[in-house]
Amino acid sequence: MENTAINFRQKLGKFSERWSPKVIAQMNDYQFKLVKIQGEFVWHSHAETDDVFIVLEGAMSIELPGGRVDLKAGEMFVVPKGVEHKPVAENECKILLVEPVGTINTGDAGGALTAEDDVWI
């Protein structure tokens, strides 16, 4: 165990690509991942797990079947498992995700925006 705090801003400074989650910590079989987003992601769902978004900097929206939830820094949202959703951000937004180990960013959708899994920074 390394007795050092994990600093979000320091970790965010280590990468610039978007839609590519980077793992910064693990709790049991869950991972905490930083991701930078801008533009529109793909509609997708995760059949096996809820999906947590915590906004650290900026603002984003999550489009959902029943409408849209707007999130800004200091806010979080839990997308229930199996629910289709599409993250979008007009300007770059920095997010902390909490997901089970092995969760793929595009879920059931796949495609070009699918990022490599389990990349630690």
Added chain:
Amino acid sequence: MENTAINFRQKLGKFSERWSPKVIAQMNDYQFKLVKIQGEFVWHSHAETDDVFIVLEGAMSIELPGGRVDLKAGEMFVVPKGVEHKPVAENECKILLVEPVGTINTGDAGGALTAEDDVWI
């Protein structure tokens, strides 16, 4: 599903007692809990789970067998399961915890600081 962001500051405004975690969200069988701390907690451990601390406002330390980790807003730390730890904060610090449903704040230690579990705000 309520399509509304969970705002940490708004939720923190709903209680003032310290060392008493309040649940604000659930992901699968894990809960996100806000807690305000000041002073010294008890040494304790959680035999069954890692324990996540994310500092939202202020600063705190986690005393550990191998020393002490200092945390400030925008930083997190994962205490591995079974590891004794004691949270401390000179001034009030506001924290987001991520823990399995049913995790008791004082772990194996019990005692006067044991808070009611599963209190939602």
